[in-house]
Amino acid sequence: MTPYAVRRESHSDFLTLRGLRYHVRQWGDESLVTPDRPPLVLLHGWMDVGASFQFLVDELASIEGPDRWIIAPDWRGFGLTETPQADGYWFPDYLGDLDALLDTLLAHAPADQQIDLVGHSMGGNVVMLYGGIRPKRIRRLVNLEGFGQPASRPEDAPGRYAKWLDELKEPSSLSSYKSVDGVARRLQKNNPLLPTDRADWLAAHWSAPDAAGDWRILGDPNHKRSNANIYRKEEALACWAAIEAPLLWVEGDQTDTDRWWAGRYTKAEFHERLSVVRRVEKHMLSPAGHMLHHDQPRALAERLKAFLGA
The missing domain is CATH 3.40.50.1820 (Alpha/Beta hydrolase fold, catalytic domain)
Structure with missing residues (x-):
């Protein structure tokens, strides 16, 4: 490619x-x-x-x-x-x-x-x-x-606030990938119409390696x-x-x-x-x-x- x-x-x-x-x-x-x-x-x-x-x-x-x-x-x-x-x-x-x-x-x-x-x-x-x-x-x-x-509706507000408060108690995280190629393939899984050359280019701008060498979404x-x-x-x-x-x-x-x-x-x-x-x-x-x-x-x-x- x-x-x-x-x-x-x-x-x-x-x-x-x-x-x-x-x-x-x-x-x-x-x-x-x-x-x-x-x-x-x-x-x-x-x-x-x-x-x-x-x-x-x-x-x-x-x-x-x-x-x-x-x-x-x-x-x-x-x-x-x-x-x-x-x-x-x-x-x-x-x-x-x-x-x-x-x-x-x-x-x-x-x-x-x-x-x-x-x-x-x-x-x-x-x-x-x-x-x-x-x-x-x-x-x-x-x-x-x-x-x-x-x-x-206004009556939706109590439940929404409660959901938000509950989610605050749990740490949020995003998936990591072993390589930038793994990120590119994830992009294509999300969007099957995305050509491989564009996915590869995007992955390098959409993610970066962490201290352990795993690639994480920015x-x-x-x-x-x-x-x-x-x-x-x-x-x-x-x-x-x-x-x-x-x-x-x-x-x-x-x-x-x-x-x-x-x-x-x-x-x-x-x-x-x-x-x-x-x-x-x-x-x-x-x-x-x-x-x-x-x-x-x-x-x-x-x-x-x-x-x-x-």
Whole structure:
């Protein structure tokens, strides 16, 4: 198998954001920004890293050239970003980190500088909230399978808090692997559509060897704990309704939401919720599952180019 060949190289920076040492992967820099090509910010999902977007960046560069500043941070507790001294992770912190990241990277930009914002899965849920909270900051918004969560009821709160308290009593852990090849094969087990060359490349960015020589996922095990807060659908939809930017929604034809929610929340219900957003363009990629930026990076890049240039 020929190793995956990166076509557009990135560079890493470390920034202090809200007291945490944040790793930010960048392709290009602010000198590439034009009114038609503002900074493009890519936000990864749960148990992922910013490097996960390399295949998409490569395909985008092959279609339109490398003249775009692209930014992909590792969320707190993932990748090379520092892990906070806390027992859990909350969406307000992701919003705060994103706001601080943009304030820092765009410190010398005009006050009205907008960005194009893309989020996958958990990152997609973040961008939908942020798009309504900071609507003037976003020129184009892209959600890659950030479905939100099943609706909850206030009476669900006692049980959720109790579950969280119970989980605090048990240490969290993630599996380890004897080699980086073991990590790559796990990635392919999770996603059978992932080609071997991409899996091998991802594994080296998704994990690192520990002192004993075992390879461990670059993610805080505390991410596995239940969130103490119930999902408040009405609050989320109020943020979605405040989005002013055009929204591109992209999903994979093989994504099975029943695997996550067992019928408690369907794709049909999600699309009904999405109707609160004023301008939405929808696309489905095939064959593709939840990791559609790994499965169909070329097709996704073509959709992005058309949408961002519209």
